[in-house]
Amino acid sequence: HSHFGVLRYHNPAPFSVQAFGVELCETASWVPPLFGLAGVIIGTLYVLLDQTLETPADSRRASPIKVLSGILMFVLQYWLSGALL
Numbered sequence: 001h002s003h004f005g006v007l008r009y010h011n012p013a014p015f016s017v018q019a020f021g022v023e024l025c026e027t028a029s030w031v032p033p034l035f036g037l038a039g040v041i042i043g044t045l046y047v048l049l050d051q052t053l054e055t056p057a058d059s060r061r062a063s064p065i066k067v068l069s070g071i072l073m074f075v076l077q078y079w080l081s082g083a084l085l
Contacts, residue, residue, distance in 0.1 A: 002026045004082040 001007040002014070002025050009028035017024045050060050062070075 001078075001082040001085075004085065006082050006085050 002009065003023070008014075009026070009031075012029055014026045014028050016026050049055075
């Protein structure tokens with residue numbers, strides 16, 4: 001969202017994230033650890049809830065294509081939500 005000007009960080013000063021000379025986004029130093037923590041919490045909840053709700057083992061194993069498709073759809077909707085605002 002910072003790439004499209006929807007969101008700006010002021011304090012602490014933002015830094016640019018680049019890959020192959022292309023600016024991907026501008027973010028504050030606290031954002032990557034916060035996203036990492038969210039990933040750990042969400043991943044842990046999946047494991048705990050699967051065990052608690054006794055989800056069948058074969059339903060717990062998604063194919064690599066299904067996982068990559070989910071990631072791609074998330075990235076696409078996140079990008080579109082910034083581009084369309």
